[in-house]
Amino acid sequence: MLEKTTELNLLYDFYGSLLTEKQRALLELYYHEDWSLGEIAEHQGVSRQAVFEALKRAQTTLGDLEEKLGLLRKHLMRQKLAEEIESRLNRHPEARDAVGPLVRRLADLD
Incomplete structure (x- = not known):
């Protein structure tokens, strides 16, 4: 925590x-x-x-x-999910290039 x-x-x-x-x-x-x-x-x-x-x-x-x-709780959950998505995308460079910027924009919304 x-x-x-x-x-x-x-x-x-x-x-x-x-x-x-x-x-x-x-x-x-x-x-x-x-x-x-x-x-x-x-x-x-x-x-x-x-x-x-x-x-x-x-x-x-x-x-x-x-x-x-619950805004903080939701924010932290979004950050954790974005990190997990980026981690998984790192195993697929073609997908990372296409989706990575969108995941970062999503994580930065708060």
Whole structure:
């Protein structure tokens, strides 16, 4: 399975626009900018505990959205299938030349 930070970054990519502006800002500072809870708290003028709780709520929201919509799960399944198709195509150069670009375009749709 994916590392927790990687998974949260992917969930953010898929569902970030559905979060509140405050949730997006907190997640970006913590996961993208690598700020500590203390730094975020000082910047926001709130307690470290408030930042921790807000981050937890945002992570829960991302998890709930994934559970309902499954965009990340489907994305990972498409990637895995595309890799398997490309692997099989490598045994058939004539087919690889014809179909390979289409498989790559399909994998890049997300």
